[in-house]
Amino acid sequence: MTSCKVVLASELPQRAPPRVNLQIAALRNEIHKTITERGIRPKLVGFLANHDPAAVKYAEWTAKTCEETGVDFELRKIDKQELEDKVIEANEDDDVNGIMVYYPVFGDRQDQYLQNIISTGKDVEGLCHTFVQNMYHNVRYLDKEQKRKCIIPCTPLAIVKILEYIGVYNSVLPYGNHLYGKTITVINRSEVVGRPLAALLANDGARVFSVDINGVQEFSRGTGIKLRKHEVKDSGLSVEQCVPLSDVVITGVPTASYKLPTEWLKDGVVAINFSTHKNFSEDVKSRAAIYVPSVGKVTVAMLERNLLRLHDHQHGL
Amino acid sequence: MTSCKVVLASELPQRAPPRVNLQIAALRNEIHKTITERGIRPKLVGFLANHDPAAVKYAEWTAKTCEETGVDFELRKIDKQELEDKVIEANEDDDVNGIMVYYPVFGDRQDQYLQNIISTGKDVEGLCHTFVQNMYHNVRYLDKEQKRKCIIPCTPLAIVKILEYIGVYNSVLPYGNHLYGKTITVINRSEVVGRPLAALLANDGARVFSVDINGVQEFSRGTGIKLRKHEVKDSGLSVEQCVPLSDVVITGVPTASYKLPTEWLKDGVVAINFSTHKNFSEDVKSRAAIYVPSVGKVTVAMLERNLLRLHDHQHGL
Structure with a gap:
């Protein structure tokens, strides 16, 4: 039997604390800097059609982070039966660069139907079928010229x-x-x-x-x-x-x-x-x-990152 | 108080028996006649990736009805993890006019993802997002020229x-x-x-x-x-x-x-x-x-009707 050094847990060096807060600040600063330097003001529209506490909190975080980073965020609170028509209106509105929905809405497969109502060009959450299929298949660009990168689901x-x-x-x-x-x-x-x-x-x-x-x-x-x-x-x-x-x-x-x-x-x-x-x-x-x-x-920061990407696609950048 | 004639249930005329069996024969004969007169042999591929008794029975009915009406039906029994790749292969195979999957496969939202893997041009069940959205929005054609009618879900x-x-x-x-x-x-x-x-x-x-x-x-x-x-x-x-x-x-x-x-x-x-x-x-x-x-x-007859429509779209008819 070979000798074996035993290290007690109490002797281990102090573990590093989570550094995720630093990362959030870094991500946010980067987005803020990009928006400020380029003089743009991308617009994100969020649809809230439920009273789910987690969804409401997510909407509040989106609003707060967007304000800090210079994104023009508009929360539209509506009835779930109106949601589909309102998303289609936003799809066609050139002033809107990105669209998201706070789920659950119906809480069943109808929510997956709604994910596909948002046009691919404005889907900041990356939940429409095109983006999801491309992600599963490791296809990283929407076009053969590899100019338009796919959106990856935020979380x-x-x-x-x-x-x-x-x-x-x-x-x-x-x-x-x-x-x-x-x-x-x-x-x-x-x-x-x-x-x-x-x-x-x-x-x-x-x-x-x-x-x-x-x-x-x-x-x-x-x-x-x-x-x-x-x-x-x-x-x-x-x-x-x-x-x-x-x-x-x-x-x-x-x-x-x-x-x-x-x-x-x-x-x-x-x-x-x-x-x-x-x-x-x-x-x-x-x-x-x-x-x-x-x-x-971090998810909200990724939403903003995706929004910037879609904004640039829309402007041929 | 006005007088009121009372009719006892026993006095009512005999009710008509269900005539649905007649309809199934009529629908089947119509499809058989179309296929025979036009000298075509449309091909339908069905994917069975489960052992669900209802799905197996549906597959058997499809095979039987297709044989009677002159549709070339091929049942492909595969593992559910292979299904996505096999559907994509069939999408790209010019010999295949229509594709269907016997659900449930995973029994959750992944099944809805799979519905969108079948290309719109081969979706006999009418379950991909394009057909579903058009149906909800009462959009009856795929094209502005109104030549290609949309597929409506079979059931x-x-x-x-x-x-x-x-x-x-x-x-x-x-x-x-x-x-x-x-x-x-x-x-x-x-x-x-x-x-x-x-x-x-x-x-x-x-x-x-x-x-x-x-x-x-x-x-x-x-x-x-x-x-x-x-x-x-x-x-x-x-x-x-x-x-x-x-x-x-x-x-x-x-x-x-x-x-x-x-x-x-x-x-x-x-x-x-x-x-x-x-x-x-x-x-x-x-x-x-x-x-x-x-x-x-009747659902199987509708599958065949949808298959004929897709066959004609593929041949520019």
């Missing part, structure tokens, strides 16, 4: 940006493989966040366990020289088995009672929660090297 | 055809108002059948009560000269209140235990069930003038 994009910022993405590795060697669990496989996020991470080289009530799927990057889209198979693992294997654990369980058991987490894990409820327990910091309790503010 | 279309056949549509009334004066309840508001059906019926002039677990909405045709799309509002009624007002009651509740109470039905009602379960009780015929227990076979 998954925000989480990717956070992972880049905190060093999970390794830019020394070749492009398309920046996450090579990383194992990531995403607990949520919704069409709006969880599944696109798993695909984005797998397209960048990670081994991703995608968890929902129906089981655990494994998303991985296809092999070969060509930048291919991810592949999906049943993992054969339970969530208790895949979480301890993961360098990063990302949660988005929409229930207040759900808490991921801290003892499942590997020491030094990166823990990110995008649910409006806290899916990690208070003691998560006893295991996590970095803990990001919410991603809402 | 709602089958129910409309049944209502036309059994005389609920009144062709004496002006076009776009053939259902004027009729009250119809549709118990199901799914994005695949119930909501499109309610919209189609309202666009044709009916007052439609659309029922689901969230309540009863009222769909009605907008007023004015122009052929406008339907309007939707909360009805303020319960299902117990709207069923007795209805000339036609259409059910699609996907549970075996659900039975619509026969005593709610108005005497002489037209009762149509599109659920795979029998939503009307055995004694429904004691009230209904016409009872249609299932619409599956």
